[in-house]
Amino acid sequence: MRYWLFKSEPDVWGWDQQVARGAAGEQWDGVRNYQARNFMREMALGDRGFFYHSNKGKAVVGMVEVCATAHPDSTTDDPRWECVDIRALQPAVREVTLEEIKADPRLKDMVLVNNSRLSVQPVSEAEWQVICDLAGLET
């Protein structure tokens, strides 16, 4: 299994909305960046990810699971863009802020820290464990 991080502005699509979609999940649409799309193409059913609030909050707020592999993004006719579906699994008991992540030497290589603009990004297993611990998420 691989681990990922999905970034969204809470004003546009927030954790509460994701939770409201329940087990059916929701397509992670609107990505118009090749790197992010390519990561989504690599995702497998059951891969786990963090749900991160950018701009407001700037924190990991929950855990999600990939529940559909890459398919065309229904919000555009442009065939270049694809997306996966994700569903909420658990809310963070404690939100893990960007500030904390930046301050933790174990997380210094995270894409979130080094390429903050990438909206879909891989997370290493070690990083996954550290953040799950900090957030009170069960792995």
Added chain:
DNA sequence: GCCAACGTTGGC
């Protein structure tokens, strides 16, 4: 609200 960083576009 500002601005730096980055990705994309399009003229040449």
Added chain:
DNA sequence: GCCAACGTTGGC
């Protein structure tokens, strides 16, 4: 194929 111009993202 290069690169300047432009638009967008996201932290501060």
